[in-house]
Amino acid sequence: xxxxxxxxxxxxxxAFVLGAAGVIPRAAALPSFAQQTGQPCSACHxxxxxxxxxxFGRSFKLGGYTLAAPDTPSNPFAAxxxxxxxxxxxxxxxxxxxxxxxxxxxxxxxxSLFLAGRMTDHIGVFAxxxxxxxxxxxxxxxxxxxxxxxxxxxEHPAIVGVSMNNNPTVQDVWNTxxxxxxxxxxxxxxxxxxxAPLIEGGLEHQVVGLSAYTFFxxxxxxxxxxxxxxxxxxxxAMNVEDSAGRxxxxxxxxRLAWSHDSRGQSWSIGTFGLDAHLHPDRGRGATDKFxxxxxxxxxxxxxxxxxxxxxxxxxxxxxxxxxxxxxxxxAANLGGSLDSAAVNASYYFDAxxxxxxxxxxxxxxRDEVAFAPNPGDGSRTxxxxxxxxxxxxxxxxxxxxxxxxxxxxxxxLGLQYTxxxxxxxxxxxxxGFGRSAHDNDTLFAFLWLAI
Amino acid sequence: xxxxxxxxxRNLLKAVVGGALVAATTHLVAASDLPHLSDANPGxxxxxxxEDSDTVDLRRFPKHTSQQRCANCKYFQIGAGVPYAPxxxxxxxxxHVNGWCAGYLARS
Numbered sequence: 046x047x048x049x050x051x052x053x054x055x056x057x058x059x060a061f062v063l064g065a066a067g068v069i070p071r072a073a074a075l076p077s078f079a080q081q082t083g084q085p086c087s088a089c090h091x092x093x094x095x096x097x098x099x100x101f102g103r104s105f106k107l108g109g110y111t112l113a114a115p116d117t118p119s120n121p122f123a124a125x126x127x128x129x130x131x132x133x134x135x136x137x138x139x140x141x142x143x144x145x146x147x148x149x150x151x152x153x154x155x156x157s158l159f160l161a162g163r164m165t166d167h168i169g170v171f172a173x174x175x176x177x178x179x180x181x182x183x184x185x186x187x188x189x190x191x192x193x194x195x196x197x198x199x200e201h202p203a204i205v206g207v208s209m210n211n212n213p214t215v216q217d218v219w220n221t222x223x224x225x226x227x228x229x230x231x232x233x234x235x236x237x238x239x240x241a242p243l244i245e246g247g248l249e250h251q252v253v254g255l256s257a258y259t260f261f262x263x264x265x266x267x268x269x270x271x272x273x274x275x276x277x278x279x280x281x282a283m284n285v286e287d288s289a290g291r292x293x294x295x296x297x298x299x300r301l302a303w304s305h306d307s308r309g310q311s312w313s314i315g316t317f318g319l320d321a322h323l324h325p326d327r328g329r330g331a332t333d334k335f336x337x338x339x340x341x342x343x344x345x346x347x348x349x350x351x352x353x354x355x356x357x358x359x360x361x362x363x364x365x366x367x368x369x370x371x372x373x374x375x376a377a378n379l380g381g382s383l384d385s386a387a388v389n390a391s392y393y394f395d396a397x398x399x400x401x402x403x404x405x406x407x408x409x410x411r412d413e414v415a416f417a418p419n420p421g422d423g424s425r426t427x428x429x430x431x432x433x434x435x436x437x438x439x440x441x442x443x444x445x446x447x448x449x450x451x452x453x454x455x456x457x458l459g460l461q462y463t464x465x466x467x468x469x470x471x472x473x474x475x476x477g478f479g480r481s482a483h484d485n486d487t488l489f490a491f492l493w494l495a496i
Numbered sequence: 497x498x499x500x501x502x503x504x505x506r507n508l509l510k511a512v513v514g515g516a517l518v519a520a521t522t523h524l525v526a527a528s529d530l531p532h533l534s535d536a537n538p539g540x541x542x543x544x545x546x547e548d549s550d551t552v553d554l555r556r557f558p559k560h561t562s563q564q565r566c567a568n569c570k571y572f573q574i575g576a577g578v579p580y581a582p583x584x585x586x587x588x589x590x591x592h593v594n595g596w597c598a599g600y601l602a603r604s
Contacts, residue, residue, distance in 0.1 A: 195588025
């Protein structure tokens with residue numbers, strides 16, 4: 046008998062949809078942003094497929110997803126399906142997932158339903174609920190509800206807005222920040238690296254945040270917000286794993302970026318950060334304190350006939366004081382730090398044929414208790430250090446203004462290979478059970494469909 | 497450390513709420529006062545906006561025709577007898593009646 050608990054995310058989304066229905070001005074039949082705006086996917090996305098945004102795509106998001114072509118019927122629903130195949134260089138020590146084998150796994154990685162579109166002249170939403178065949182659960186995925194409007198301040202154009210979201214950096218418009226950076230699709234059936242800064246997914250879907258932002262004079266982006274934890278009951282109802290614990294009070298989030306756009310090129314530099322005090326067991330008393338500070342930069346060159354080049358880079362430093370974990374015997378040291386860097390470069394031809402190369406590296410303080418030996422995902426050295434290279438080639442046959450069944454048909458076929466230089470602190474026998482970093486090198490093939 | 501940072505957190509929260517109120521209560525300026533769209537606008541640069549449709553680079557936009565102008569585009573918010581008017585593609589900016597960009601959709 047299917048669990049009614051798994052239906053909660055659908056029920057929440059349905060309630061949200063029904064609540065929104067009264068303010069959606071058109072009651073027609075076409076889902077998705079492309080249908081709403083009248084623009085092909087390639088107007089907003091590099092390679093005619095999400096999530097890498099073009100400058101126009103960034104403007105659309107900053108505008109609160111509210112741009113709509115007049116007299117164009119649309120509705121805010123969309124769907125997405127990701128089928129994948131994962132092969133690691135050596136079989137894993139245990140099954141790759143609860144319903145998978147130790148290697149060579151096919152899966153329906155994601156099946157998502159979106160509520161994504163304009164609700165009023167100044168309010169728009171991007172809400173996703175996802176079923177994973179790996180966990181066999183339906184969860185509430187990313188949420189970004191926005192209010193935005195255009196202003197003129199002393200003869201300078203400005204957009205001001207507010208975002209309510211459930212994942213720090215999901216509201217951002219650059220593909221340098223953790224929620225939207227390369228790889229845009231990756232296998233979930235491989236050994237996990239031991240650590241990442243909190244802002245790199247550590248709070249995703251477990252929190253709710255409110256932030257105010259402005260994009261001033263087409264150059265300056267500033268955002269300030271805060272996050273609070275959702276209750277265990279609500280997380281359980283939405284099938285979201287409570288991995289971070291409870292934020293003490295409000296965790297401030299900030300973002301500042303400067304961008305420059307001119308004919309054929311767009312580039313940006315910025316900084317972002319989060320300061321969270323967490324009760325890892327949701328109790329009272331001592332907290333683990335994380336202060337993440339990141340810098341990022343991006344470049345797009347697109348006025349080169351059919352050629353487009355994109356570069357994205359980010360670096361995050363995390364300072365940790367783990368009073369709660371230390372007191373509970375879950376960390377050997379009170380203080381620590383993590384550094385995470387990622388850079389990638391993409392080339393797309395004719396908006397349909399792409400190749401991307403990315404490098405990533407994580408380094409952190411030694412802690413023999415927090416990073417202990419364990420088959421597959423442990424650390425023999427007590428260090429969380431990992432680094433590697435990702436190569437991806439993809440083909441997006443549709444997505445242009447004259448594509449077959451535009452904008453209904455959207456498909457990306459991708460082949461990705463990840464090579465690890467180091468995994469969880471070592472090249473050889475990193476987990477204390479004889480596994481080498483190269484055993485985790487991964488071939489990942491995916492079919493990504495959006496309608 | 498927690499006690500010391502709490503006032504900072506409260507102030508940040510107040511700033512967020514204040515920013516939200518400003519955003520919610522500020523009104524748009526008149527269309528005639530809107531700044532003219534330029535390449536500095538990310539969307540305009542991305543979609544190749546120009547104030548003169550006759551100067552469009554046909555190598556980059558081979559499907560462009562000389563009949564395509566902002567004045568007969570679906571997104572143009574008509575301002576009769578004025579050279580510039582708002583465009584839905586570029587909120588907060590005004591475009592030229594003889595302009596063009598790759599977002600052009602013919603008005604039916």
